[in-house]
Amino acid sequence: MSARTFVVTGASGGIGGAIAEALAARGHRLVLAGRDGARLAALAKKLPASADAVWVASDLTRADGRAALVTACADAGGVDGLVNVAGVGCFAAFERMDENAIADVVTANLTATMQLTRALLPQLLAKRGADLVNIGSTFGSLAFPGHAVYSASKFGIYGFSEALRREFADRGLCVHYLAPRATDTALNSAEVNALNGAMGNHSDSPAVVAQAVLAALDAGRSGRHYLGWPEKLFARLNLACPALIDKALAGKLALIRRHLP
Numbered sequence: 001m002s003a004r005t006f007v008v009t010g011a012s013g014g015i016g017g018a019i020a021e022a023l024a025a026r027g028h029r030l031v032l033a034g035r036d037g038a039r040l041a042a043l044a045k046k047l048p049a050s051a052d053a054v055w056v057a058s059d060l061t062r063a064d065g066r067a068a069l070v071t072a073c074a075d076a077g078g079v080d081g082l083v084n085v086a087g088v089g090c091f092a093a094f095e096r097m098d099e100n101a102i103a104d105v106v107t108a109n110l111t112a113t114m115q116l117t118r119a120l121l122p123q124l125l126a127k128r129g130a131d132l133v134n135i136g137s138t139f140g141s142l143a144f145p146g147h148a149v150y151s152a153s154k155f156g157i158y159g160f161s162e163a164l165r166r167e168f169a170d171r172g173l174c175v176h177y178l179a180p181r182a183t184d185t186a187l188n189s190a191e192v193n194a195l196n197g198a199m200g201n202h203s204d205s206p207a208v209v210a211q212a213v214l215a216a217l218d219a220g221r222s223g224r225h226y227l228g229w230p231e232k233l234f235a236r237l238n239l240a241c242p243a244l245i246d247k248a249l250a251g252k253l254a255l256i257r258r259h260l261p
C-alpha cells in the first residue's frame with residue numbers, strides 16, 4: 001500500500017494510539033483525534049516525520065468538535081481512510097443507570113461515529129479505494145449481562161458497518177468492521193478486569209488489534225473481523241444459535257453480578 005492519509009479517532013487512547021503507530025510505521029500520514037491534547041501531542045511527537053502528524057483535540061459528540069476535525073482533514077489534503085476508534089466503556093447494572101448515562105454511552109459510541117462518518121464521506125469518496133474501519137467489539141455480536149447499553153451501542157456499530165458496506169459496494173469504499181475482545185487499556189474498569197480474570201478471559205495488547213487493522217486494510221476488500229479464540233467462535237455462535245449462549249451465560253450470572261459496581 002503506498003502512503004495515504006488516515007484519520008484515527010480515539011488516538012489518545014490505547015487501541016487508537018497503537019493503530020496510529022502501526023499506520024505510521026507503514027509510512028502513512030496521520031490526522032490524530034481525541035479530547036486529550038497533551039496525549040495527542042505526545043503521540044504525534046514520537047511518530048516518524050513521514051507521518052506528518054497533525055492532531056485535533058475535540059469532543060466528537062459535539063457538532064463543533066466534529067467540524068474542527070473535518071476541517072483539519074480537508075487541510076491535510078483530504079483523507080483516504082477513517083478509523084473510528086473513539087468510544088467509552090460501561091459496565092453497570094442496567095436498572096441502576098439513569099437517562100443521562102444511557103444517552104452518553106450511545107452518543108459517544110454510536111451517534112458520534114455515524115455523524116463523523118457522514119461528515120467525512122465526501123473526502124473519502126473523493127479518493128480512489130478509500131477505507132472506513134469501524135472498531136466494534138465481541139459485545140457487538142454477543143450481548144453481555146452488565147453491558148446492556150455498551151452492547152447495544154456496539155451492535156449498532158455492527159449494523160451501521162454492514163449497511164454501509166452494502167450501500168457503498170459499488171462506490172469503491174471498503175468498509176471494515178473489526179471486533180476486538182478484551183484489550184488492555186484504560187477503558188476497562190477494575191471491576192471489568194476482575195471479572196475477566198475470574199472468567200478466565202484473555203486480554204489482548206492494543207498492538208494485537210492494530211496488527212489486525214493492518215491485515216484488514218491489506219486484504220483490500222470490505223470485511224468483518226473478530227479477534228481472539230474462543231471469542232470469535234462464541235460471537236458467531238450467538239448470531240446463529242443465541243439460546244446456547246443464553247444458557248451458558250445464565251450459569252455465569254451470579255459471578256457477573258458479584259463484580260457489578
Ligand SMILES: NC(=O)c1ccc[n+]([C@@H]2O[C@H](COP(=O)([O-])OP(=O)(O)OC[C@H]3O[C@@H](n4cnc5c(N)ncnc54)[C@H](OP(=O)(O)O)[C@@H]3O)[C@@H](O)[C@H]2O)c1
Pocket residue numbers: 009010011012013014015016033034035036037058059060061085086087088089108135136137138179180181182183184185186187188
Ligand atoms: N479495551 C477493550 O477491552 C475493548 C474491547 C473491544 C472494543 N473496544 C473498543 O475500542 C475502542 C477504543 O477503546 P480503548 O480500549 O482504546 O479505550 P481508551 O484507551 O479509553 O480510549 C478511548 C478513546 O476514545 C476517545 N473518546 C472517548 N469519548 C470521546 C469523545 N466524546 N470525543 C472524542 N474522543 C473520545 C478517548 O479520548 P480522550 O481519552 O482524549 O478523552 C480515547 O482516545 C472503543 O470503541 C472500545 O469500545 C475496546
